[in-house]
Every structure is written in structure tokens, then in C-alpha cells.
Amino acid sequence: MQQRTILLVEPDEALRASWRVGLQSMGFTVIEAGDAASGLRVALASEVALLVTELYLPNDGSRCLVLAARREPGLSRLKILVVTDHAAEEDRVWALNSGADAYLLKPLRLGRMLQVSARLATMRVTGRTEARVAR
Numbered sequence: 001m002q003q004r005t006i007l008l009v010e011p012d013e014a015l016r017a018s019w020r021v022g023l024q025s026m027g028f029t030v031i032e033a034g035d036a037a038s039g040l041r042v043a044l045a046s047e048v049a050l051l052v053t054e055l056y057l058p059n060d061g062s063r064c065l066v067l068a069a070r071r072e073p074g075l076s077r078l079k080i081l082v083v084t085d086h087a088a089e090e091d092r093v094w095a096l097n098s099g100a101d102a103y104l105l106k107p108l109r110l111g112r113m114l115q116v117s118a119r120l121a122t123m124r125v126t127g128r129t130e131a132r133v134a135r
Contacts, residue, residue, distance in 0.1 A: 004121045005029040005046060009039035009053040009065060010083070019052065022114045028121060036065040043075055050121040052113075055084035055095055070099035079120040083113060 006028050010016040013034070020030045031046060033039040036057045043051060053065050066082065069075045082095045085106040092103045102116055 004049040005031060006050045006052060006117060006121055007031045007033065007039060007043055007046070007048045009033045009036065009051065009057065011035065011054060011057060018110060019113060019117075022110050023117060026114060026118055028118075036068070039065055040068050040072075043069060043078065044072060048078060050079045050081060050117060052081045052083060052117060055082050055086050055091060066095055066098045066100050079123065081117060081120055083108070 006023055008016050008019055008023075008030060009032075010019070011034050016032055016034075020032060023030050031042055031048065033042050039051070039053065039057075042048070051065075051069060055066075057065060066080055069078055069080060080100045081102045081104065082100045083104045083106060084091070084095075087105055095103050101120055104113060104116060
């Protein structure tokens with residue numbers, strides 16, 4: 001498998017560490033950030049294939065990391081996976097309509113998160129609708 005880079009933006013350090021170990025064991029390079037501003041800076045400065053992010057982040061005040069990433073021309077090919085404990089249908093719809101490629105609910109099995117992440121990170125860029133692999 002071609003090595004790809006995944007950016008994890010998750011405020012829970014223990015959860016982020018678990019995801020990092022799993023993704024690295026699959027051959028991915030993993031970069032981490034704990035908040036939206038840091039995550040956006042890293043995404044802009046690195047060649048990232050996939051952003052895995054919580055829907056609401058500390059010091060964010062909104063769900064703007066998904067929107068901020070989609071507003072950046074340099075991130076147009078970036079896949080976005082939202083992994084969150086916000087189960088309201090309006091949150092899922094908002095995230096997908098705002099540019100997320102997939103939406104998973106916490107708590108979830110690590111294997112499910114790794115499966116969806118790997119699929120998105122290695123997916124050819126042929127269109128955003130093709131990437132909507134999970135709810």
C-alpha cells in the first residue's frame with residue numbers, strides 16, 4: 001500500500017492515541033492536532049489525504065473545521081471523516097452538506113473507524129459523492 005498521511009483532530013488524547021496506533025499499524029503516517037486552528041494549519045502545511053475530526057472542537061465555537069477546510073483551494077482533494085458523539089440527524093446532515101465525506105458516531109469499534117479511514121485515505125479523487133461511505 002502506498003503510504004498516505006492522515007491528520008487526526010480529536011481533543012481526547014487517549015482516543016487520538018488509540019486511533020494513531022491503529023492507523024500506523026496499517027502503514028499510514030499520522031499527524032495529530034487537538035483543536036481546529038492547529039488542525040487547519042497542519043492540513044495546509046502537509047500533504048494530507050484524510051482529515052479525521054470531531055464535529056465540535058474546543059476553542060472552535062462552531063463546526064468550522066469542516067467548513068474551513070472546504071474553503072481552502074489547496075485542500076479541495078482532502079477527504080474528511082467526522083467521528084463524533086453528536087447523534088442528532090441535523091448534525092450529520094450539516095456535516096455531510098458542508099463537505100464531510102463520511103460521518104461516524106462514537107462510541108464505535110476501533111476496527112470500524114480504521115476501515116472507513118483506510119477506504120477514504122486511499123480512495124482515488126473522482127468525486128466527492130463517491131466518498132460517502134459511512135453514516
